[in-house]
Amino acid sequence: MALNVPRNLARLLPGSLPGVPVTCQPERGPAVRVVTDLPGYATRPLPTGTMGATTVRVQGAAPVQLPPPAFPGAAHLTVTDLDDTVIVTGVVQGWTLRSGLTANGTTRPLFPDVPALLRGQAARGPVISLSNSPDGLTVSLRTLLHVRGLPEGPLFFREGAAEHKSRVLDTLARTTTARFTLIGDSGERDPETYARFVREHPGRAERLLIRDVGTPARRQEVGRRLTPLGVPFGFLPAAP
The missing domain is CATH 3.40.50.1000 (HAD superfamily/HAD-like)
Structure with a gap:
């Protein structure tokens, strides 16, 4: 229990990085570019028709590939x-x-x-x-x-x-x-x-x-x- 306190404090108090450029490039579809806001978030929907995994590039970090959403075709x-x-x-x-x-x-x-x-x-x-x-x-x-x-x-x-x-x-x-x-x-x-x-x-x-x-x-x-x-x-x- 004692170990959880510093771990959770660190997670609850993350350092924010506003103004950082973020590029999202899907396998099929145009790239989307956005800049992080004051708390450090970047939110923008991908265009209609976007398909496949999306590669996210943030300045100063290695690219991350996100899998395609699992639910658009779900019943x-x-x-x-x-x-x-x-x-x-x-x-x-x-x-x-x-x-x-x-x-x-x-x-x-x-x-x-x-x-x-x-x-x-x-x-x-x-x-x-x-x-x-x-x-x-x-x-x-x-x-x-x-x-x-x-x-x-x-x-x-x-x-x-x-x-x-x-x-x-x-x-x-x-x-x-x-x-x-x-x-x-x-x-x-x-x-x-x-x-x-x-x-x-x-x-x-x-x-x-x-x-x-x-x-x-x-x-x-x-x-x-x-x-x-x-x-x-x-x-x-x-x-x-």
């Missing part, structure tokens, strides 16, 4: 929150600095039904994970997925904005023809985010699963919000 996508949906983090009870710094990918507890649920979903198509954690915890979360034998699909972090989940879902809806299973928890705003997705993208959501980690009143509120949508939904149990 079904599962999008799942991680915090208090897959991983028992205690976010709804108040995330503590101590719990975040002392845990790692092998010690974070999972909800008991998660392995069977996500492996079953992975048999139908790619599983995409969303997290409100800082992206400095990428290594820890990817280690968790690997060690626990969970689907290791794309992993999206908050990128400093509360609406990142809506943006990811909207992008997936625009760039694929898949139907969706959306998994989240009642402790945060997942039900509201998923309800918005259902309204804005009719016919794309196949079912909604919500981890019941809130109060009885919150469960009733979620039920009232989701029932009129006409999409099958259910509650997943909290940890015993």
Whole structure:
């Protein structure tokens, strides 16, 4: 546990490099050039029709080749929150600095039904994970997925904005023809985010699963919000 503290602090406090040129060259399609922003991120969609792996070149670093996305042609996508949906983090009870710094990918507890649920979903198509954690915890979360034998699909972090989940879902809806299973928890705003997705993208959501980690009143509120949508939904149990 003591070793996890400096490791996680280093991941939570990465050095940012703004203003660095980044070039993305797909196997088929034009190159895309962008410059990192103040936090050190560079985000820009590839043009329609881009195919194959993409080579990313950053000034002063060796080129990195990224595999082609695994989901544009998928018939079904599962999008799942991680915090208090897959991983028992205690976010709804108040995330503590101590719990975040002392845990790692092998010690974070999972909800008991998660392995069977996500492996079953992975048999139908790619599983995409969303997290409100800082992206400095990428290594820890990817280690968790690997060690626990969970689907290791794309992993999206908050990128400093509360609406990142809506943006990811909207992008997936625009760039694929898949139907969706959306998994989240009642402790945060997942039900509201998923309800918005259902309204804005009719016919794309196949079912909604919500981890019941809130109060009885919150469960009733979620039920009232989701029932009129006409999409099958259910509650997943909290940890015993």
